[in-house]
Amino acid sequence: MANIQSFDELLTFAAKLWPKRIAVVNPRNEETFAALRDAMEQLHVHLFLAGDAEIIRTAMGSSPSITCAPAADPQTALALCIKAAGSGEADMLMKGSVDTGKLMKGVLEEKAGLRTGRLMSDVFVFEDARRHRLTMITDGGLNVAPTLKDKIDLILNAVQVAHALGNALPRVAILSATELVSKSVPSTMEAAEIAKMGARGEIPGCIVDGPFALDNAVDEEAAREKGITSPVAGQADILVMPTIEAANALAKSTTYFAGYRLGHVVVGARVPILIPSRADKSDAKLLSIAMGMMMDVGT
Amino acid sequence: MANIQSFDELLTFAAKLWPKRIAVVNPRNEETFAALRDAMEQLHVHLFLAGDAEIIRTAMGSSPSITCAPAADPQTALALCIKAAGSGEADMLMKGSVDTGKLMKGVLEEKAGLRTGRLMSDVFVFEDARRHRLTMITDGGLNVAPTLKDKIDLILNAVQVAHALGNALPRVAILSATELVSKSVPSTMEAAEIAKMGARGEIPGCIVDGPFALDNAVDEEAAREKGITSPVAGQADILVMPTIEAANALAKSTTYFAGYRLGHVVVGARVPILIPSRADKSDAKLLSIAMGMMMDVGT
Numbered sequence: 058m059a060n061i062q063s064f065d066e067l068l069t070f071a072a073k074l075w076p077k078r079i080a081v082v083n084p085r086n087e088e089t090f091a092a093l094r095d096a097m098e099q100l101h102v103h104l105f106l107a108g109d110a111e112i113i114r115t116a117m118g119s120s121p122s123i124t125c126a127p128a129a130d131p132q133t134a135l136a137l138c139i140k141a142a143g144s145g146e147a148d149m150l151m152k153g154s155v156d157t158g159k160l161m162k163g164v165l166e167e168k169a170g171l172r173t174g175r176l177m178s179d180v181f182v183f184e185d186a187r188r189h190r191l192t193m194i195t196d197g198g199l200n201v202a203p204t205l206k207d208k209i210d211l212i213l214n215a216v217q218v219a220h221a222l223g224n225a226l227p228r229v230a231i232l233s234a235t236e237l238v239s240k241s242v243p244s245t246m247e248a249a250e251i252a253k254m255g256a257r258g259e260i261p262g263c264i265v266d267g268p269f270a271l272d273n274a275v276d277e278e279a280a281r282e283k284g285i286t287s288p289v290a291g292q293a294d295i296l297v298m299p300t301i302e303a304a305n306a307l308a309k310s311t312t313y314f315a316g317y318r319l320g321h322v323v324v325g326a327r328v329p330i331l332i333p334s335r336a337d338k339s340d341a342k343l344l345s346i347a348m349g350m351m352m353d354v355g356t
Numbered sequence: 357m358a359n360i361q362s363f364d365e366l367l368t369f370a371a372k373l374w375p376k377r378i379a380v381v382n383p384r385n386e387e388t389f390a391a392l393r394d395a396m397e398q399l400h401v402h403l404f405l406a407g408d409a410e411i412i413r414t415a416m417g418s419s420p421s422i423t424c425a426p427a428a429d430p431q432t433a434l435a436l437c438i439k440a441a442g443s444g445e446a447d448m449l450m451k452g453s454v455d456t457g458k459l460m461k462g463v464l465e466e467k468a469g470l471r472t473g474r475l476m477s478d479v480f481v482f483e484d485a486r487r488h489r490l491t492m493i494t495d496g497g498l499n500v501a502p503t504l505k506d507k508i509d510l511i512l513n514a515v516q517v518a519h520a521l522g523n524a525l526p527r528v529a530i531l532s533a534t535e536l537v538s539k540s541v542p543s544t545m546e547a548a549e550i551a552k553m554g555a556r557g558e559i560p561g562c563i564v565d566g567p568f569a570l571d572n573a574v575d576e577e578a579a580r581e582k583g584i585t586s587p588v589a590g591q592a593d594i595l596v597m598p599t600i601e602a603a604n605a606l607a608k609s610t611t612y613f614a615g616y617r618l619g620h621v622v623v624g625a626r627v628p629i630l631i632p633s634r635a636d637k638s639d640a641k642l643l644s645i646a647m648g649m650m651m652d653v654g655t
Binding site: 187233243244276312 | 484486496500501531532533534540541542543569570571572574575578581582597598599600601602603604605606608609610611612613614615616634635
């Protein structure tokens with residue numbers, strides 16, 4: 058079993074996997090094509106590229122590993138890719154030049170056959186150089202104001218990624234601005250509720266605790282100074298943020314301030330979905346593909 | 357006039373200031389005493405230390421620059437310090453071993469004479485090594501769910517710090533998870549409202565714009581890629597976060613992930629107030645004192 062602690066290990070491990078088939082919706086820009094070429098070189102992938110056939114052939118050439126599905130517009134490309142994923146012909150869906158909202162709406166349609174009954178959420182992964190481990194943040198991409206019930210799905214989705222990377226029992230920290238449960242900070246009370254659900258065995262596959270502030274979730278010394286006794290304190294693998302704004306800013310800060318590498322994947326549908334942002338470099342797109350390949354998402 | 361872009365410049369500049377008098381409420385632990393000794397060595401300060409006289413004298417010795425005010429308990433120490441600040445005998449208030457809530461409550465009492473009519477808020481400052489400038493985040497410390505009206509005070513308080521550091525027209529970014537104004541993300545609509553208030557001249561002393569995601573607020577290339585035209589995009593000096601959780605996590609991430617130096621100061625009362633956290637190192641406490649010394653807070 059994998060026990061992946063860094064992105065280099067992720068790429069090494071993913072390169073050994075059997076080929077996975079990636080359906081890409083309307084690839085058009087060079088950063089996307091560069092990531093796809095990297096994936097073909099470094100990993101075993103078969104690409105199903107739906108979009109402008111001429112643009113695709115010019116950028117990617119022809120190869121037995123590429124199926125080009127001509128589509129006159131993004132909506133047609135999307136329909137072709139969703140059909141490929143729904144029928145089992147593709148193992149993963151990746152966004153090119155198409156609106157994220159439209160892609161998600163297409164995935165959620167009953168007839169697509171991609172729903173699991175669980176909420177879909179974005180799991181952001183960064184390589185924490187200070188702690189030498191892959192750490193996850195959720196959800197900075199899809200769910201604007203998740204309810205407590207939604208957050209359980211967010212946790213289960215992130216735990217699924219941790220499991221795929223070989224972390225059999227990830228430590229999940231529910232974050233707020235403080236580690237003290239206080240009526241004046243509602244997110245601390247919700248964190249306490251989720252932590253107790255975890256303690257009662259209602260959130261399988263992980264160890265959940267909270268509330269934490271970021272320092273005592275990821276730094277053992279800070280946790281010790283605050284006198285917090287918890288298997289999660291200072292050792293969190295998954296950081297569950299109270300809002301999309303907090304998750305998005307924290308995730309981007311690991312990239313733009315700390316300079317850490319990143320990948321992210323949307324979990325909760327029957328196949329992993331990659332929604333790279335335009336600002337993601339090709340390295341981030343490649344790492345996201347490698348993570349998607351690790352996910353063995355069943356029904 | 358100062359034009360301070362780094363913490364080293366801050367210390368150099370603050371060392372040239374006339375002596376400032378700091379009232380410290382119940383100093384007890386070694387990190388606090390270490391910071392106070394650093395301040396006496398590197399800056400011109402007069403310390404008014406209210407608390408256990410024996411502990412204080414053992415840690416600090418005696419010096420013409422130290423006034424020791426014996427106080428049997430934290431509450432008495434707090435009353436002595438607030439009186440010193442209210443009467444003009446102290447230029448700055450600093451928290452030792454006393455509950456932050458109690459300190460703030462004492463400051464807000466009418467009889468203390470420290471209110472300005474403006475909300476008090478915590479202004480976190482970090483040295484952004486990639487951009488070579490001091491950048492502020494607010495409010496990760498005091499205001500849990502600031503309303504739009506509250507946020508105007510948060511901005512004015514942070515702008516006051518920027519002005520004190522010599523940035524005459526700071527660029528203020530109102531943050532959300534995206535730069536697009538969308539009904540489904542309420543914080544983007546509030547950001548648009550605040551930005552328009554700024555454009556109409558209702559928020560003096562700064563250039564305000566938003567909404568932004570973190571990347572396009574602090575990274576010019578990311579702003580360009582998104583096609584955002586704004587004097588604030590990619591160049592923000594002040595990051596106004598929608599909630600205390602988002603601000604607190606982002607601020608701590610600059611310390612715990614990026615390894616940046618930090619200082620922070622509470623603004624909005626008639627004197628700057630320092631509420632160092634236990635996890636702050638003596639360097640952060642010293643930088644906070646130096647920032648407090650720069651603030652020329654009038655009535």
